[in-house]
Amino acid sequence: MISMEVVEINNVKSLEPFKDCVVRFIHSENVSLAFWTIKKNGVLPDHSHVNEQVTTVTKGELELTIDGKSEVLTPGKVVIIPSNVRHLAKALTDCELTDVFYPIREDYKNK
Amino acid sequence: MISMEVVEINNVKSLEPFKDCVVRFIHSENVSLAFWTIKKNGVLPDHSHVNEQVTTVTKGELELTIDGKSEVLTPGKVVIIPSNVRHLAKALTDCELTDVFYPIREDYKNK
Numbered sequence: 001m002i003s004m005e006v007v008e009i010n011n012v013k014s015l016e017p018f019k020d021c022v023v024r025f026i027h028s029e030n031v032s033l034a035f036w037t038i039k040k041n042g043v044l045p046d047h048s049h050v051n052e053q054v055t056t057v058t059k060g061e062l063e064l065t066i067d068g069k070s071e072v073l074t075p076g077k078v079v080i081i082p083s084n085v086r087h088l089a090k091a092l093t094d095c096e097l098t099d100v101f102y103p104i105r106e107d108y109k110n111k
Numbered sequence: 112m113i114s115m116e117v118v119e120i121n122n123v124k125s126l127e128p129f130k131d132c133v134v135r136f137i138h139s140e141n142v143s144l145a146f147w148t149i150k151k152n153g154v155l156p157d158h159s160h161v162n163e164q165v166t167t168v169t170k171g172e173l174e175l176t177i178d179g180k181s182e183v184l185t186p187g188k189v190v191i192i193p194s195n196v197r198h199l200a201k202a203l204t205d206c207e208l209t210d211v212f213y214p215i216r217e218d219y220k221n222k
Contacts, residue, residue, distance in 0.1 A: 004175065004190050004192055004196070004198070005190065005191040006182050006184070006188055007188070009187050026165070026189050028163055028165050028191045028213075029163055029193065029194075030163050030213040031142060031211055031213050033211065052139055052141050054139050054144060056209070064115065066115045069115075071115065071117050073117070076119060076121060077117055077118070077119055078118045078137050078144065079115050079117045079118070080115065080118070080137075080139045081115050098167070098209075100142055100144065100211050
C-alpha cells in the first residue's frame with residue numbers, strides 16, 4: 001500500500017545559497033517546496049527560472065521586486081511569479097517564507 | 112511585461128465544503144494552494160483525488176489518517192500524499208493548514 005510520507009522540516013538538510021538566507025527543500029513527485037528563513041537585510045539576488053513560483057510569507061516583511069516594481073509581502077499575502085520572470089527579494093525584517101515550484105527544482109534536488 | 116500577481120488571502124472568496132472547515136483557494140497556472148481554517152473536531156471526510164497533495168500545518172494539531180494509519184501533524188511537519196490515495200483529516204485543535212495540489216484542483220476552480 002502507498003502511504004503518506006511525513007517530513008519534519010527541521011530534519012531536512014539546510015542550505016545557505018545566499019548570505020543570511022537559509023532554505024530547506026522538500027520535493028514531491030511534481031512540486032518542490034522551499035522553506036526559507038531570511039535575516040533582516042538578506043537578499044535573494046535577481047534571478048529567474050523556468051519553474052513557476054508561488055510564494056507565501058509566513059513571518060515578517062519581504063520586499064519583492066519585478067520589473068522595477070516592488071511589493072512588500074507580509075503574512076496573508078501570496079505572490080504568483082510566472083515561469084522565467086526575473087525577480088529579487090530583500091528581507092525588510094527577519095522573515096520566513098514558503099515557495100512552491102512547479103516543476104520541481106532539479107537544480108536543488110541533490111544539493 | 113509580465114508582472115507578479117499579489118493576492119491577499121483574506122480577500123479570496125471562502126468556501127465551507129465541510130462543517131467548520133473553511134478554505135480559500137489560490138490557483139496559479141499549474142498548482143492550487145488551499146488555505147484551510149478548521150475548528151477543533153472539524154473533519155475532512157475520507158476522499159481521494161488525482162491531484163498530488165503536499166500539506167503543511169501552520170497552526171494547531173491535525174490528525175491525518177491513511178490506510179488506517181494516523182499521524183498527528185503539527186507546525187513544522189509536511190505530509191506528501193500521492194495521487195489517488197484516500198485520506199481523511201480531523202482537527203484535534205483549532206488549526207490552520209496549507210495544501211498544495213498538482214495539477215490544479217479544477218473541481219474548485221470556479222466555485
